Amino acid sequence: MSNLRLKIAFWNYDRTRPLTDGTVKFDGVDASFSSTPIVSEIFERMIRQHEFDVSELGLTYYLRTLDFDEPPFIALPVFPNRCFRHSAIFVNTSSGIKKPQDFAGKTIGEFAVYGHDAGVWPKGILSDEYGVTPDQCRWIVGGLDFPMSPIDFIPRPHPANVDVSMVPEGKELGEMLQTGEIDALIAADVPKCVLDKAPQVARLFPDYKSVEREYYKRTGIFPIMHTVVIRRDVLVQHPGLAQVIYRGFCDAKDAAIEQYRTGMIFNNMGTMIPWLSQLLDEDRQVLGDDWWKYGVAANRKAIDTFLRYHFEQGLSQRRLTCEDIFVPELLET
Template sequence: MTDRALDIAFWNYDRTRALSDGRVKIDGVAARFHTERIVPLIFEGMIRRRAYDVSELGLTYFLRTFADGPSPFLAIPVFPNRAFRHSAIYVSEASGIRRPEDLVDRTIGELALYGHDAGVMPKGILSDEFGFKPERSRWIVGGIDFPMAPIDFVPQPHPAEVRVTMAPAGTDLGAALEAGEIDALISADVPRCVLEGSPKVRRLFPDYEAVERDYYRRTGIFPIMHTVVVARELAEREPEVVRAVYKGFCDAKSATTEELTQGITFNNAALMVPWLTGLLGRNRALLGDDWWPYGIARNWAALDAVLRYHHEQGLTKRRLAIEDVFVPYLLNA
């Protein structure tokens, strides 16, 4: 029997590399793997051109495809990109912002689009824990210090009471933050001024790792940025293929997990990251031995939070449920 040919796209992550380099095979599938210079180009290919059968998608990009009814995609519970996001909020020293409550009536930049994946979670956390209301700030959306085309392939809604403007082409929001032209910035990517240690900028939460670890202890949420979607027709017509794809992603992640945990014996000498063994130990103590879980059960709280925030922030007309967006036969995965 001929294997099913599938085009599968994702960025070059360690947890997917065993698929693209052939160490892990997807049973019954002849896979052609694709990637791009930056991950939004993968999203654009899937959404605009249906370029792939299976593709990584940022959660907000995926959820916006439900704007006019059922999405052409369904997700499998694979999460190649996740990150704690208290650390994604930067402030200008000139702004005088010291606490989350000081963000009121300020001009805040946001990378790429209003409600990008690394923006939804910080806004939701600030709202839940500090009473933050996006409508009480001014928002400017644009790029930072690397070339990136405008995101024009998904709807970009926002509530009427939230003041959002697009920055002129070529604007560097990181530079604007350093110059004091904006008061704060929420960005998935670290602006150059922060990387270079400019004294004019800092994170809203300077000891962000401690804050993020405390957040996980209290909520059990390891925020999810991206998932993997399949064409809805494929999910409905070929469930065994989709199950095999899910297993392949799980096996690839397990291969990397095993490499890192076995490497502890040798102080992870293969990787030039000082103190990595200690970090892995602290992470496993907090997050568990499977510290980057796939499946619905281990991720219910994180998924429910982002779906709630997406609706509360006016990015989806209705409050989508987990059952609306994931392949039904993998809900118990």
């Protein structure tokens, strides 16, 4: 596999940066790396043009490609983006929503696409833990604080009994939340009106850190947003490549963990964020020394939960398992 040239794309994460700066290398691979300011641009280029040999993909974006007649990708159990999502739910303060159960009967905005990665998790949690299912709400999908063209490079299914429409032309979900045109919003990104502390908007869970930590302690789930995929045709041509790519991502993650650990010696002066070392200590107490764990075994519960939500929300044609979505030779990781 010496000097195998590969095009690889992912966002500029701290746990992938050791690959792009050369600290960590893929064994026997001459890699050229690409990134974009908005990670979904990588998704589109990979799905439309198969532009990269290896690429980060949103988990729901990848799962939807499995419904193609000839699925072009298969995933590695690498998860560069994961985030707790109780904090992704925002409400208009005049909507009458005081608790999760109040979502029933309301009009909810959702960023980008019905069932984006940061939307699948909150919908599933609202259903599992509070008894509010998507069919009890009306959904409006669109851009957050800027006009956004419909995402048309993946299938966009939703159950027939769920009311889903696109944001009206000239409207944006952030503004609609502030004016009360929608009652609530689920979004991976924080709307400007929330950042500006507009009095008309709030989070459903104001103390979201405590809620999310309690959720993790109770369930053991650190929600997964994105995975890494490899083109199936490339894998056929180069047996064993999946293990090489997986190992490289693991080594890069381990290098980032070590950088944070040693950074505490010098008070993390690379960022100088006040009390960052204390936060790292607190996170280790809750999540362990490696909260970005890769591999199937350490993440099976989180993955299976997402796959169940994806099917229940009408986004998958069948109930998938880890064995359906990951490279077979990495299922024992």
